[in-house]
Amino acid sequence: MKKLGTTLAAGLMGLGTSAAAEVEVGMIVTLSGPPAALGQQAVDGFKLALDELDGKLGGEEATLIVEDDELKPEVALGKANALVESEEVDFVVGTIFSNMLQAIFRPVVESETFLISPNAGPSTFAGRNCNPHFFVTSYQNNQNAEVMGAHAQAAGYEKVFMIAPNYQAGRDNMEGFRMHYEGEIVDEVYVPLGHQDYSAEIARIATSEADAVFAFTPGGMGVRFVRQFRDAGLADRIQFMSVFTTDETTLPAQKDAAEGFIAAGNWAPDAENEASQAFVAAFEEKYGYVPGGYAMQAYDAAMLIDSAVAAVGGDLSDKDAVRAALEAADFTSLRGDFTFNTNHYPKQDFYQLSVKQREDGAWITSMGDLVFENYGDSFAEECSM
């Protein structure tokens, strides 16, 4: 409530005076439908950062406008247009889903507003179509799957069964897994998006000779698949590896069904650095649930903006100076080392994560072996800016 008050006050002040010494941020994330939990994490992460900065970014009063894209491209586009044209925000932070990013990308960057993605990192804007006004604080979408593949290779799994929903991201993740994995792919199965009952696929896995499964089944799909996989007794003899399937948004429902399952990522809530531990404690205190990567990346996005606004002394009119300040990434990322690649996607460490129960009973992903150090994506070299 206090935050709302400061935001309102800041907003009213903006009406009265010229909005020169003020930072306006518009946030577009998905807050409806089943994936709303992801968007909520991002909003909460960003707001926590604002709170810690006393409602300021770079020392200037900050206004945050949160919009729901409803997971509909036309809605996302409408909200983005409103943010850059009517509100004239200085930064747009969004989105969770890549297809939403694709919808809002052109109007935002063409208005020369800085667009910072706290999660979506499609290959589309990582290579030839990279843009000076676009930054990503998460990862390039394929990278987690690449890390999982590299881990599978290192761990010596000989036969892997792959499963993903039948759409672009599903195929991208399977390609990503293949990049560093050299063993045999015994089968790859595509299920409809939002698939309910996996018993048919589980029967195929059981009768295949796979010693590991690689799954990309985000959200509710993952909740069902993980529990059904466990119920079928496969978890004891086939290693479950996945991306976006066992994370802090799905673990509250998966619980012990996901115990020991392996994932890949750039961070986990038990990361052993002070900033991260303080963040997790403050987040849980304030919002009552465990933050996942979505919250961490949004928090980092806020801190990134904070560092850039501070570096230019609050003068956001010089776009080149702001861009240089953003590129410098002069802030303490919760994941530790963080720099921007030439395409404005991060170069960062990636880890193998595993699901475990914390002492207080909460289920979390936990940091495992370092798989890649300072790892950039494979599209950056096509980017020239």
Added chain:
Amino acid sequence: MSTTLILIQILNGLQLGVILFLIAAGLTLVFGVMGFINLAHGVQYMLGAYLAVALYGLTGSFLAALVLALPLALLLGLVLEFLVFRHLYDRDHLSQVLATFGVILFLNQLMKVIFGPASLSVPPPAFLDFSFTLVDGLLYPAYRVALIVAGLLVAVGLWLVITRTRVGMLIRAGATNPDMVSALGVNVRRLFLVVFGFGAMLAGFAGVMAAPIFSVEPGMGDNLLIVAFVVIIIGGAGSIRGAFVAALLVGLVDTLGRTLVTDGLRLIMDPSSANQIGPAIASMLIYVLMALVLFWRPEGLFAAKVSR
């Protein structure tokens, strides 16, 4: 593709069919008897699942949650009937679709507000928390067997009610010729209320039973609703027998299709093309089946003889 795998997939297909039947049974009665298009049937299924979550949280027992959820689902159905649906019986189908679609949006959002957007789960009852071994290393949870048995019991029970009781007779008569039933002095409105409440309870039952297997989340009934409509169109609106046969048929075609189509295509083309095309064709199969049935039997396989 081994024989074992095909047998397991047939079992899986039957199980999917049973879940579809539980959802479609209520829908076919409402649609067949009242001529009412209730898109909100899917959210009534969702309400059942959320009732299971809430009541399990309160009582700590799945069975208690099931027993308590049924009258509550019935009550919620009657409330919806009273507030929304009864004003729509005399309106055209477009009004019904619009209004019931509004109910979907409202209730999906309401569940999100109350329970949050993340997926929830309910554990199966402890006495069913064991598994049968199907083949070496593949377990089949006892709960799923219980689900199949429950579905079959509901099917038999419904069949008895429809064919052996006075209410069942009125329902059959109402499905065939509602005007005549009304002319004979039966309170059709009250009959509709009974049918509707019963349909809502069946949907709620399906939701409770599905909760331990599927994830409980806003919008969980929306996809199943479409398939449930496919089932009642294939089976013939208003026919419980039709819904049962069609549900099993759709369950089998869908499950076996997803396994066999891609494998079949791999025999005649390279694997990556087969992986591209196979899932697309497999997901179309039940609609192709529906189109074929509509072509040869436009009234569905077991249509109640509708004369209006």
